[in-house]
Amino acid sequence: xxxxxxxxxxxxxLARIEITDAEARRTLSQxxxxxxxxAKMQAVDTSGVEPMAHPLGGAQRLRADEASETIDRDAALxxxxxxxxxxxxxxxxxx
Amino acid sequence: xxxxxxxxxxxxxQLQRKQVSAVELAQAYxxxxxxxxxxxxxxxxxxxxxxxxxxxxxxRIAAGNATPLTGVPxxxxxxxxxxxxxxxxxxxxxxxxxxxxDATVVQNLGNAGMVTLGKxxxxxxxxxxxxxNSAYGNVLNPWDKGAVPGGSSGGSSAVVAARIAxxxxxxxxxxxxxxxxxxxxxxGTKPTYGRPSRWGMIAFAxxxxxxxxxxxxxxxxxxxxxxxxxxxxxxxTSVDRPGEDFTRDLxxxxxxxxxxxxxxxxxxxxxPDVEAAxxxxxxxxxxxxxxxxxxxxxxxxxxxxVYYVVAPAECSSNLSRFDGVRYGHRAKSYGDLNDMIAKSRxxxxxxxxxxxxxxxxxxxxxxxxxxxxxxxxxxRRLIADEFRRAFEQCDLIAGPVTTxxxxxxxxxxxxxxxxxxxxxxxxxxxxxxxxSMSIPCGFGAKGRPVxxxxxxxxFEEAKMLGAAHQYQLATDWHARIPEGFR
Numbered sequence: 336x337x338x339x340x341x342x343x344x345x346x347x348x349l350a351r352i353e354i355t356d357a358e359a360r361r362t363l364s365q366x367x368x369x370x371x372x373x374a375k376m377q378a379v380d381t382s383g384v385e386p387m388a389h390p391l392g393g394a395q396r397l398r399a400d401e402a403s404e405t406i407d408r409d410a411a412l413x414x415x416x417x418x419x420x421x422x423x424x425x426x427x428x429x430x
Numbered sequence: 431x432x433x434x435x436x437x438x439x440x441x442x443x444q445l446q447r448k449q450v451s452a453v454e455l456a457q458a459y460x461x462x463x464x465x466x467x468x469x470x471x472x473x474x475x476x477x478x479x480x481x482x483x484x485x486x487x488x489x490r491i492a493a494g495n496a497t498p499l500t501g502v503p504x505x506x507x508x509x510x511x512x513x514x515x516x517x518x519x520x521x522x523x524x525x526x527x528x529x530x531x532d533a534t535v536v537q538n539l540g541n542a543g544m545v546t547l548g549k550x551x552x553x554x555x556x557x558x559x560x561x562x563n564s565a566y567g568n569v570l571n572p573w574d575k576g577a578v579p580g581g582s583s584g585g586s587s588a589v590v591a592a593r594i595a596x597x598x599x600x601x602x603x604x605x606x607x608x609x610x611x612x613x614x615x616x617x618g619t620k621p622t623y624g625r626p627s628r629w630g631m632i633a634f635a636x637x638x639x640x641x642x643x644x645x646x647x648x649x650x651x652x653x654x655x656x657x658x659x660x661x662x663x664x665x666x667t668s669v670d671r672p673g674e675d676f677t678r679d680l681x682x683x684x685x686x687x688x689x690x691x692x693x694x695x696x697x698x699x700x701x702p703d704v705e706a707a708x709x710x711x712x713x714x715x716x717x718x719x720x721x722x723x724x725x726x727x728x729x730x731x732x733x734x735x736v737y738y739v740v741a742p743a744e745c746s747s748n749l750s751r752f753d754g755v756r757y758g759h760r761a762k763s764y765g766d767l768n769d770m771i772a773k774s775r776x777x778x779x780x781x782x783x784x785x786x787x788x789x790x791x792x793x794x795x796x797x798x799x800x801x802x803x804x805x806x807x808x809x810r811r812l813i814a815d816e817f818r819r820a821f822e823q824c825d826l827i828a829g830p831v832t833t834x835x836x837x838x839x840x841x842x843x844x845x846x847x848x849x850x851x852x853x854x855x856x857x858x859x860x861x862x863x864x865x866s867m868s869i870p871c872g873f874g875a876k877g878r879p880v881x882x883x884x885x886x887x888x889f890e891e892a893k894m895l896g897a898a899h900q901y902q903l904a905t906d907w908h909a910r911i912p913e914g915f916r
Contacts, residue, residue: 428767
């Protein structure tokens with residue numbers, strides 16, 4: 336199975352990365368090379384094998400649902416590309 | 431001043447005996463950093479921060495409440511966030527980013543009194559095997575400035591090889607500590623997954639990312655690893671185990687140690703110069719009294735295909751946080767919110783992170799999840815189970831780190847699959863999550879270094895470091911210093 340240019344455009348949209356047609360064409364052949372490599376593991380018989388999500392197994396630890404340390408608001412906003420009145424600014428979403 | 435020729439263990443002793451001050455050490459290394467800036471290994475140095483830390487270390491030594499590492503300089507891979515130095519992950523996306531907190535690893539080493547020299551170049555978001563994916567340029571290999579220093583921890587390997595820092599932090603997701611260590615002739619140690627905290631390590635693939643060290647010897651690694659690791663409630667995959675003295679087996683002879691040699695690590699593709707050096711190292715272990723055991727890891731060759739599903743899947747999820755809203759690059763002009771995000775990511779991310787995000791997005795998308803992601807997780811278990819069975823027959827596993835010595839700039843840059851094959855022998859251990867390391871074991875083509883890989887069962891770092899130290903007592907490959915850096 337090989338990807339098409341439409342697939343690349345669709346994936347790039349899902350990933351929210353703008354991509355030019357030239358980039359999409361270059362990416363297409365690279366992705367197909369990589370998926371040809373990946374295909375080697377698809378043929379393996381894994382019936383009855385439990386998926387391994389994590390090297391040490393078991394469920395992930397959950398912490399108690401209580402407030403702990405917080406980052407100071409000014410410190411949290413210091414790296415924001417746009418901010419005002421202690422809030423992150425983004426383009427208007429709801430007209 | 432020849433401070434830089436002393437081992438970390440020796441520097442620590444001199445500091446304790448007040449034969450040298452932390453400020454003098456910091457100044458000596460800062461001067462070397464400037465003198466060798468053509469290596470392009472550092473992305474951020476701030477001498478005033480370093481010297482303030484050094485003065486605090488001297489005060490602590492004077493007050494008698496120092497640790498054995500107080501005053502020893504260290505440089506951090508720019509994957510660990512730091513309050514006092516910019517944290518960029520070598521990406522335009524995070525240019526100038528100042529973290530409101532220190533990564534736990536940085537904090538732990540700071541608590542021990544270590545002095546930070548600066549932040550080290552690496553492949554963007556730790557994705558790469560040559561350091562050519564940095565948005566801030568190549569790092570040069572101190573052994574041969576026409577060769578890559580390996581990646582992703584190329585800055586870390588280069589500065590330790592060049593004796594510009596006595597130790598550097600690094601991270602390993604599929605080989606990013608061991609491969610650059612092999613390419614630059616240093617000792618690169620990746621502990622068991624979950625031992626070091628991932629808090630504040632800019633995330634690439636969360637089920638694989640492991641912090642570790644570049645040093646000039648196994649002894650130095652054993653000294654720094656203890657204070658570096660430990661349970662961290664802020665990391666949901668942090669392992670809750672009591673602290674350990676990783677130096678405890680350094681004096682233990684390898685007589686009777688069973689070293690497994692996987693036949694799959696000596697197949698087609700392994701270059702004869704690397705094979706010769708690795709076989710000679712195995713022979714040295716046999717001479718020291720270890721027993722070599724033939725073992726088989728038949729699924730290891732599936733490591734790369736499995737890795738290039740699992741790691742990109744996790745990367746596509748982790749890198750979704752870079753949206754130009756809270757931090758990071760935002761495009762100058764855009765339309766609506768979606769357009770702002772898509773343009774900011776297009777401009778801020780480099781080609782390799784984008785490629786991996788696209789692969790990951792695809793394998794996680796509706797209709798493909800089971801065929802790719804779940805299947806990869808199942809084969810991952812087969813690989814891990816083979817390691818478990820192998821460790822019933824042997825105490826350690828040994829083999830090559832890489833198929834070849836360091837390659838030249840541009841040789842693999844245009845072919846992602848060729849670059850991915852650089853991690854053929856390191857990825858299986860990463861998928862299993864076991865500790866492993868690279869130690870220098872000779873030189874191959876063009877006088878470029880060769881590494882020997884040692885792998886141990888879960889949580890057996892001390893045994894692995896002990897065996898590495900015994901080899902380093904019997905050989906001097908780890909003590910060789912590249913021309914121009916002595």
